[in-house]
Amino acid sequence: MSTQQNQVPQNTEKLKEIPKWTRKYAQNRTIPFLIFLMINLCLFAGIAIPSYFGGIAYRNGNMVLFGISIFVLIISMICVxxxxxxxxGSKIIERITRRVYAGEGSISISAPESMKKKKWVGYVVAMVFGSCVFISVILGLLGYLPIKYMQPLSALYVVPFLVFLYLWQRPIISPLALLWPTLYSIHAILVVAGVPIQFGEPWIFLNMLIPMAGYGILCGLIGHVYSRYALKKLKTAAHLQENTNEQ
Known part of the structure; x- marks a missing residue:
């Protein structure tokens, strides 16, 4: 009898956690984000490859190859x-989410009012971000920006952009999203400090790929694991609620 009495408050506390774990689960369903990141990787290739060969073409006076590289670069930048x-971007992720998690049911968190009322802010920030990427790529392509400092320089606009995305979309996305700009900042600081973490030829492209995509994938995987944990907690609480209702 006493055991059952002790379980009552424990069960009550678990039932109270249903909204909490529902929110955690919804915030950390990151498989669509990882797929979206793969799309970004393709765009990264669409920027990095023509930038690399365009720079060589420019220095060698091959204007035909340089022109083709610029054309591909512009198309990639428009996509970015x-x-x-x-x-x-949110619409793309929403569509992917519905397909990936179709077997787990539908769940969503309402978009914040700021996102609904001030949509123009998102457009402006995206344009500024895209412009910064384009300018830095052109400077690197023309040889005015040393490859060594491309990642630290990019941190000046990538980190604020990632933080903005989190602040703009919360509580839709998890605070774990802030881990990405944090790691990106630390990486940039280490590079500027002279810590030997950069790659040389022929792996020089990894100097941007790892902080840009690698840290994003890491955060996405952490979020996915946490969503599985939250789902387990949510199912346990839901079963408990069903048993309580039956009694």
Whole structure:
């Protein structure tokens, strides 16, 4: 009898946690984010490859190859700007989410009022971000920006952009999203401090790929694992609620 009495307050506390774990689960369903990141990786290749060969072509006076590289670069940049707009990027993620998690049911968190009322802010930030990427790529392509400092320089606009995305979309996304800009900042500081963490030829492209995509993938995987944990907690509480209702 006493055991059952002790379980009552414990069960009550677990039932109270249902909204909490529901929110945690919804915030950390990151598989769509990882897929979205793969799309960004393709765009990264669309920027990095023509930038690399375009720079060589420019220095060698091969204007035909240089022109082709610039054309591909512009197309990639337009795509970057499009998916950087929170409204458009969110729609892509929402569609992927519905398909990936179809077997687990539908769950969503309402978008904050600031996102609904001030959509223009998202467009402006996306344009500024895209412009910064374009300018830094052009400077690197023309040889005015040393490859060694491309990642630290990019941190000046990538980190604020990632933080903005979190602040703009919370509580839709998890605070774990802030781990990405944090790692990106630390990486930039280490590079500027002269810590030997950069790659040389022929792996020089990893100097941008790892902090840009690698840290994002790491955060996405951490979020996915946490969502599984939250789902387990949520199912336990839901079963407990069913048993309580039956009694």
């Amino acid at each position: 700007i499009i998916i950087s707009v929170p409204k458009w």
